[in-house]
Amino acid sequence: MRKLRDDCEGAGVGFEMAAWGEWAPYAEVGCGDLTEEEILGDRMAWVTIDGRWSTDCERPESxxxxGTILMTRLGAAVSGRVLDGREYTGEGPK
Known part of the structure; x- marks a missing residue:
């Protein structure tokens, strides 16, 4: 997503981000009102750039x-359009 945004900015083209979807980077969206118990299990996953994933509580040593990011499952309505602390709504960053 960052590369696409950076390429658009480099070409002087506007960048629009519809939403992250079902899963979003934890660092970007947090976990909303979810409790720690709700976060663990099928709501969190470590994902590598080559497609491996794990639901372990801590990042696997391997x-x-x-190239590994902690993702959280919130649903598309909650995950939003935030990338690197900026919201992209199609009207430019906020």
């Missing part, structure tokens, strides 16, 4: 620090 997963690289760079």
């Amino acid at each position: 997963y690289p620090i760079e």
Whole structure:
């Protein structure tokens, strides 16, 4: 997503982000009003750039620090359009 945004900015083209979808990066959206018990299990996953994933509470040692991200399952209506702390609504960043 970042590369696409950066390529658009580099070309002077506007960037529009509809929404993350069912899953979103935890660092971008947090977990809303979910409790810790609700977060664990099928609502959190470590995902690597090459497509591996794990629902372990901590990042598996075999997963690289760079190229692994903690994702949270919130649903598309909650996950929003935030990327690197900026919201993209089609009207430009807010």
